Amino acid sequence: MTDGTRSALPLIEPITVARVRGQSVRVWLIAAVVLAALPYVPGLTSDFGRSLLSQMGIAAVFALSFNVLFGQTGLLSFGHAVYFGLGGYAAIHFMQAINAGLPVPMPLVPLAGAAAGLFFGALFGSVTTRRSGTIFALISLGVGELVYAMTFMLPGYFGGEEGITANRTRGPELLGLNFSSQLEVYYVVAAWALIAAIVMRFFTRTPLGRMCNAVRDNPERAEFIGYNTQRVRFLAFSVAGLFAGLAGGLHAINYEIVAADAVSAQRSGAVLIMAYIGGARYFVGPIVGSIALTWLQISLSAYSGAWLLYLGLFFIAVILYAPDGLSGLVVRHAPIARTKAFGGLLGAYLVALVPVVVVATGAILLIEMSYRLATQPEAGTKMRVLWASVDAATPWPWGIAVLLLAIGLPLLRRAAGMVAAAWDRASIESRSRSSQVER
């Protein structure tokens, strides 16, 4: 895996440009085939499964656009949903115009979203990108709140709480598509997602994309060699706005409604968490994160009201122990996978799994029972947690939960030490191997 979003190192990769192009063409072709086949994979053939896939595609484009800012340019935005939402509103108004007789086929609607995203990205970006770092983070938050409040002040354009609706099936047909089924929606989302991903990947390899990396890593030096860092940040911000708007346009087609929640701080936070958990250092990171979290959200929120708590805890765990996210974990295992000590590491993981399961069971039991008592007292105290029936009114499940934590936590500490030791052995072996190869 080439690491295109981190440092200038890939520039001196000892492989020819032609080979890189050949590889990436193959990767994109595989991606296209997978995207085309996915809705026919068993388990995903229902409308629910295809809707899930569509949501993942939209989230992936949005998270990738966020990472143009965060991973590539080093700008941490807490208001990226602004461009998603404003793109969505532009797209839904465009859809209404099509419903009223504008002769444009529906699959082109996301372009209206992208145009709005670019426009507002450039508009707000001209102010917000004057600064970087902490101040930029704060300003992006402020702009997010500003736009969110505006949606309630201009109900004519934003539709207030109810939002704006349009009909995706009423418009001129293109290639026989009329959007009556979720499958057609999915293919439009998938096609746009693939195009967006290719363009954003290409963007990381352009001179501007490289300058974004330079501005992220060492703005002072970038200034010294004659680049205007603010201009680079502004351009990156506009590009990110464009693709966020595109994702908003896909959102408008998928749901046929855009409401104030599209620009909300919650959505801005969600995309940040997706990109970070997936791994902001890697191009595929945000895709991995958005797939994983969309799936988790859909499947977990049906079972548990506490899903945001689990998400927050998981996010903190990733920040503390896996700062390069899920894709970072995979990448870091790649060089040691062929060492002899790798078996030992896998063994240590297996052993560590036991206290992890014990602690998780105890914690889930506690959290679920507390949540039931605090948020749904009307549902009674008898409930199912994981695979067991418990009665939160009796002291037994509470005692068991505390006992599990009391046993599991010390064990987890010891297991963590074991894993760390096994990791060290494996990485030392892989390092000595690679130095032998160099000789």
Next chain:
Amino acid sequence: MLELTAVSIANGVVYGLLLFMLTSGLTLIFSMMGVLNFAHASMFMLGAYFSFELGKWVGFWPALVLAPLFCGLIGAAIERYGLRRVHARGHVAEILFTFGLAYVLEELVTMIWGRNAVSSRVPESIDFSLLSLFGTSFPAYKGLMMAISVAMFVFLYVALKRTRIGLIIQAALTHPNMVSALGHDVPGVYVLVFGIGSALAGLAGVIGGFMWMTQPTLAHFVGPIVFVVVVVGGLGSLTGALIASMLIGIVQTFAVAIDYSLLDLFRAIGVDVSRSAPLYELYSIKLATAAPIVPYLLLVIMLVVRPRGLLGTRDA
């Protein structure tokens, strides 16, 4: 008009001082550690919940002391066992950590006290009319809040600028290695600062719980405004935060009281805008309706005119 002005100024000062209570701890943490604590508003909310819970058991006055104390201990633990691990990885990692923490704290509060607002009533001992202004009574708890807010400012100012520990704290921000070479416990200083900052947020929460609804969305509600104050005042400047709080408090209170729109302004200068004109809806917004966005507009204007804030000395 005089009545409106006087009442608005009084309310604006009260609101401004409340905002300052909220931001003082954040400013302390930022100016001494360089950490922008996104969980600060959550600590404020935690203070409000602690005061509600403790108020039921031990009464208001002990709660006024105990709730900030608990918040401070929790803050210190967060620094010691969480923030310290990510400190070496820079400010973005720290911001993200506190951002994740805000999620967790909101859900933990929901888990314990439920999603609905708890009924935190003003205790009787401070719920009497202190004085009346044009027939509007000014309750004593607002007076208490103002007193605490001013005390916070004085305490922080003196502690940081006039005491030995304050000097060490300031030195630890810019020259941590040198300070630790001189025999001071720099990580301990960070724990202390984060603990005090969280305790100040908790103290603000005890009082602020009466002004706003004590519910899990409270942190979401006050969080952004707190950051606006900090940016407008100048990151890390205590006096700047005080001025910005008062400014935003008064401007916003006045905005709520003024029932005019841009249309009225156009009419006053003799321009009549027709209903079909572009952006008509934008002009017709009454200032009172637009009050919630006033702080954010101020933020954007400030950034264009003076990016470092009112009294900011350094760029973040």
